[in-house]
Amino acid sequence: MLFRKKKEIVPETYTEETCQSCNEITKRSYEEGDYVYRSGLQCKKCASANAVVITAIYGEYPEEDKRAKV
Amino acid sequence: MLDFSSALSQLNGLFGGGGGEGLDPSSAWMWVSIISIAIIPFFMIYAQKLQSRVIIGEISKSLVKLKTMRENARKEAIDYVKIAITRSSSKSIDPAVGVDRFLEYFTIMPVDLDPSGLVRKLDHIMRTRDDRVRTEIKKLCSGAEDKEISKIENILEAATALNLIYKVVRHYYLMGKRTTSMFILVQLQMVMPLLIEEAEALQKAIGAFKHGQPIGDSIGPMVVGKMMFGKEKKLAARETVYSEEEYKGRKIYLLKAEGPSGTVGRPGEAITRLVGDMGINIDIVIMIDAALKLEGEKTGDVAEGIGAAIGGIGVEKYQIEDVTARFNIPIYAVIVKQSVQDAITIMRKEIADAFGRVTDTIYSVIEDRSSEGQSIMIIGVGNTIGVGQ
Numbered sequence: 001m002l003f004r005k006k007k008e009i010v011p012e013t014y015t016e017e018t019c020q021s022c023n024e025i026t027k028r029s030y031e032e033g034d035y036v037y038r039s040g041l042q043c044k045k046c047a048s049a050n051a052v053v054i055t056a057i058y059g060e061y062p063e064e065d066k067r068a069k070v
Numbered sequence: 071m072l073d074f075s076s077a078l079s080q081l082n083g084l085f086g087g088g089g090g091e092g093l094d095p096s097s098a099w100m101w102v103s104i105i106s107i108a109i110i111p112f113f114m115i116y117a118q119k120l121q122s123r124v125i126i127g128e129i130s131k132s133l134v135k136l137k138t139m140r141e142n143a144r145k146e147a148i149d150y151v152k153i154a155i156t157r158s159s160s161k162s163i164d165p166a167v168g169v170d171r172f173l174e175y176f177t178i179m180p181v182d183l184d185p186s187g188l189v190r191k192l193d194h195i196m197r198t199r200d201d202r203v204r205t206e207i208k209k210l211c212s213g214a215e216d217k218e219i220s221k222i223e224n225i226l227e228a229a230t231a232l233n234l235i236y237k238v239v240r241h242y243y244l245m246g247k248r249t250t251s252m253f254i255l256v257q258l259q260m261v262m263p264l265l266i267e268e269a270e271a272l273q274k275a276i277g278a279f280k281h282g283q284p285i286g287d288s289i290g291p292m293v294v295g296k297m298m299f300g301k302e303k304k305l306a307a308r309e310t311v312y313s314e315e316e317y318k319g320r321k322i323y324l325l326k327a328e329g330p331s332g333t334v335g336r337p338g339e340a341i342t343r344l345v346g347d348m349g350i351n352i353d354i355v356i357m358i359d360a361a362l363k364l365e366g367e368k369t370g371d372v373a374e375g376i377g378a379a380i381g382g383i384g385v386e387k388y389q390i391e392d393v394t395a396r397f398n399i400p401i402y403a404v405i406v407k408q409s410v411q412d413a414i415t416i417m418r419k420e421i422a423d424a425f426g427r428v429t430d431t432i433y434s435v436i437e438d439r440s441s442e443g444q445s446i447m448i449i450g451v452g453n454t455i456g457v458g459q
Contacts, residue, residue, distance in 0.1 A: 013283060013416060035330035036284055037295050037458035053299070056292075056425070057284050057456055059416035 011059030017041065018055045021048040030057060118252055125255045129243050132262045133236075139273050140236040143229040144173065146276050150225055151211060158213035168210045172226045173233045175203070193385045217282070220331035224279040224455065228272045228414075235269050271411035278416045279332060284456035286412040286421050290358040293428050294326040294450025295459040303328075303459060306344055310335035311459065317433070319442035323352065329454035337380065337449050338389030344447075345393050353444040355394055355401045356435055358428060359451040360421075363407035370420035371407040372427045374435065379403035380451045390449075402439060404431050 013030035024045045034054055041052035094100060151165040177199050180191035207219050207226070214222075239258065246254035278285050284292065301313040301324075312325045323344065327335025344350045359379040363369065378390045378401050394401050406424045432448060440446055 011416060011418070013281075014419075016422075030281075030283065032281065035282060035456045035458050036288075036292055037299050038330075055296075056422045057417065058419045058422040059283075060419045 011061045013059050015054055016056040017052050019043040019051050021051040022046040122250050122252060122255055125259050126247055129258055132266055133239055133243055136236045136239055136269055139269050140232045143232045143276055147225050147229045150280055151222060154211045154214050154218050158211055165210055173230050189385055189388045217331045220333050221279055221282055224332040225276055228275045232269055232272050235265055271414055275414040282456050284417045285414055286408045286417050287360045287452040288454060288457045289360050289406045289421055290450040290452040291326045291454035291457045293358050294324050294448055295457050298324045298459040306340035307336040309333045310340040320440055321445040323447040326450035327454040329457040329459055332453055332455035334453050338386035341393050342389050351445055352399050352447045354440055355399055355447045356432055357449045357451055358404045360408050360413050361405035363409060367407050369408050369412055369418060370424040372424050372431055373405050374431055375403045377401055377403055379405055402435050404428055
């Protein structure tokens with residue numbers, strides 16, 4: 001619509017973790033205090049202590065916005 | 071009194087009447103013709119004034135939007151500083167006065183009439199500014215950690231930029247309104263969408279800085295941070311660290327700002343110290359940075375080139391170019407394309423996904439451009455907020 005107000009799109013923020021022991025990659029919602037290459041977390045799959053490292057933190061926009069961005 | 075009938079008869083003649091079938095004063099069509107003709111001189115005189123009114127109205131709406139953004143940014147900065155004060159000293163001081171003083175803080179650039187030694191003077195002024203800002207923040211929330219202070223510094227910088235955009239737009243708006251100068255108003259109207267876009271990005275950036283999340287500009291430090299992970303880190307310059315590693319018979323020096331604080335470090339000073347002062351023999355330098363994409367290009371595209379890939383005021387770029395030229399070291403650049411908005415707001419998935427491609431490109435540059443026994447320096451350029459090493 002011509003006069004429709006532009007809707008503000010807020011991205012969902014995710015944290016990606018990788019286990020150094022079993023290479024399992026998990027994606028979860030971002031939590032306060034997370035930062036990339038923060039280590040010392042326990043793997044939920046192989047239960048190795050201090051093996052999980054945060055490898056990425058990113059914002060994911062809805063599909064609709066991605067199409068508009070291209 | 072004006073003889074209206076004679077004027078009509080003249081018009082009648084003008085429109086080819088005279089044969090008894092001319093303009094009829096009782097005809098509606100004749101009045102439409104008269105009004106249409108009369109409107110032309112009216113618009114010739116008042117069109118610009120009307121257009122000015124429309125433009126002033128549009129700019130005024132955008133100005134209100136900018137004012138709201140500025141107020142929100144100021145409020146967010148005050149709230150964050152308040153929380154930081156409470157966390158560090160369990161005191162409750164109102165930091166509003168201190169924050170307002172920051173918003174009006176300015177830096178005077180050195181005189182460029184004589185360009186010789188300009189970068190040195192610029193470097194001196196920027197360092198003084200950084201030190202002053204940091205000292206003031208430390209005074210404002212005494213006892214706060216360095217990470218917290220760097221976050222506040224970034225938030226205040228974004229809020230100051232928003233304040234400046236608002237004040238400059240308001241200045242030209244009022245000036246255009248006072249002088250009813252179309253030249254000022256039209257120029258302001260034309261740049262307004264870009265300014266609003268930039269202001270919106272700055273407002274979103276405050277959110278990312280508050281939470282300490284990586285931004286699009288953090289891709290360089292993120293790539294080098296992964297290479298440094300688990301290795302010994304040594305201080306190369308203020309807020310800048312380096313590590314050493316081996317790759318296929320080559321010695322690799324990895325350099326980035328010390329994370330996860332919101333800082334860009336001092337890569338120029340670091341390379342000067344390592345190569346110039348400490349005499350480390352470097353054969354090639356590879357720089358990774360975020361770069362502005364052109365409209366139509368995809369966010370997260372990776373490109374390879376030559377030259378010092380680093381933004382900012384130019385001091386760091388000068389220092390890197392100076393050292394590399396002095397020691398005849400080639401500089402290769404790997405960039406990740408993104409918009410200004412993407413660069414200062416939370417890292418988009420498309421940029422994070424470029425991580426693997428950037429790493430592959432770096433290793434292929436190392437293999438193609440160097441031989442065994444040589445030394446390579448890889449610099450991750452950008453704000454390392456939310457990215458450790």
